[in-house]
Amino acid sequence: MLNQSQLLNYKNQFKILSWDFYSKLLIASYCTFQITRWPILPQFMDIYYHLLTAWGFLQAGGYSGWDFWQYAPVGRIHIYPPVFHIILALLIRSGISKVILAKFFEAVTPAVFLIVLWRFIRKNYNERLAFFVTLAFGSSLSFYLSLLNHVPATIAFILGFLAFEQMFQKKILRSLILLSLCFYTHIGISWFFLFSFIFYGLSNKEYKNPSFFIALSTFILSSPILFKQLTGLKFISSLGFALSERYVCQFKIIDYVLAFFGLILSSKMNGKYRLFLSLFLASFIFLIYPYRFFSAEGYLPIIFLSALALYHLYEKLKNKTYIKYFYFLTIIFIILFLSPTVSMDRRKGEDKLIFKLRFCDSAFIGMLFARGGTIWFPQEYLSAAALIKKNSEDNDIVYSSLDISGMTLASISGRATANALFPEIGPLRRFNPIKAAKIIVFVKDDKVDLLNRIVDNYKLIKIGENKIFILYKNLSCNTKIDLKRASLPFWAILSIGFIFMVLFFMDKQKFI
Secondary structure, three states: OOOHHHHHHHHHHHHHHHHHHHHHHHHHHHHHHHHHOHHHOOOOOHHHHHHHHHHHHHHHOEEOOEEOOOOOOOOEEOOOOOHHHHHHHHHHHOOOOHHHHHHHHHHHHHHHHHHHHHHHHHHHOOHHHHHHHHHHHOOOHHHHHHHHHOHHHHHHHHHHHHHHHHHHOOOHHHHHHHHHHHHOOOHHHHHHHHHHHHHHHHHOHHHHHHHHHHHHHHHHHOHHHHHHHHHHHHHEOOOHHHHHHOOOEEEEHHHHHHHHHHHHHHHHOOHHHHHHHHHHHHHHHHHHOHHHHHHOHHHHHHHHHHHHHHHHHHHHOOOOHHHHHHHHHHHHHHHHHHOOEEEEEEOOOOOOEEEEEEOOOOHHHHHHOOOOOOOOOHHHHHHHHHHHHHOOOOOOEEEEOOHHHHHHHHHHHOOEEOOOOOOOEOOOOOOOHHHHOOEEEEEOOOOHHHHHHHHHHHOOEEEEEOOOEEEEEOOOOOOOOOOOOOOEEHHHHHHHHHHHHHHHHHOOOOOO
16 A cells, blocks of 8 residues: 555656646647648648749759749749758758658648647646647647648747747857748748747846847848848739738637637736747737738747636636546547637638638647648649650740649659749749740640630640640740859858857857
């Protein structure tokens, strides 16, 4: 029989194990879901843009400030931060399949982010709050899908929380290096974390000096990419895609109610809990993209604030054993299974907004039943890419009647495209994409009359088709890509990376 001391020790160990066990069980579930989704990955169009940009960097010999691989041959200014593309370029150069890379990053990045998030909260707060954050993480399917759809943004999230963790450990040089990497990884997330550091410094006197120092130093270190983006503002010709996002949003009812109480709690609490308030205030930079503010990256502070409210309520029930267990099981059911959502959408060609109440809209249920569309059809894309390679040279151009198809096939086949993703930045000048392209790709849904007229006018020769695509060769085309040499060659990039890596691991000084 156990004595009182042994029994107390056993209960304490079980108590600690329980919260970590529940958190790890949830994390393991999401990792398993990601593995089971492998066949349908990559599921979103952005990864093809990143693969093609990495291919462009390889052709240029390093970072290029001119996007010659899209809207080819005229191109456009390139302002997207380069870290993810450099990583992809080096991996492609090592011989890894582009399709495998796309699948790998969409599968692994969300899982790594969740692990980093759980570890960050557990280390800097406590394991119980870490569990509630992990639980709240699974409430929104749209947020979870955004993590694998927007890989560079998710990587920037990881870097941002690592930067905060290093600051909490008084490793200021490490913190500002990580925060600077955010600016070289994703435009929006970098500003989100920069403002989070500033707001946190204003709300927590203990970290006022290091927060401001890190923010200012980061701004200086990031000035080259910021200058590049500033000069590119005049080339932004359209925000149509961004404006259309405002009509597609998901609103998590219970989560917002909990987050409201969590916001009140965070504003009253001192110390590191002010971080949640700071993240919420900084999230308003996403408001120009309503979908991202309500349903994607801007939703992250809601996770922290709702978790804080759940944690606080559990603490209130600390001495009421049966009520506490009922509460524990109830919130798991509501968040992971019930998860009500008000979705907003607009029918194509209409101004009327449609609102629907949906249940079982959590990440847990969505991933369990493999919800979320995919644009990856391996047999059709790979066979079409093989035809493109066979009937064109490395410096030829591909064009498709559907932009995403042109982007996807170009990235897989290793060709430039007259199409483009992210149309906010237009081409240098107007041009005829069909005349410029050696390979023309139509989709089976295209109107037959229009297709036949184009084929006759340009005397295109059919080279093959499959269930989705019809491919033609433009024999009269002599246009090639206008390849631009790198603004910063790979040897310089690797040298800079090595220097910052040495500085990072040499940082043993605490901020005074």
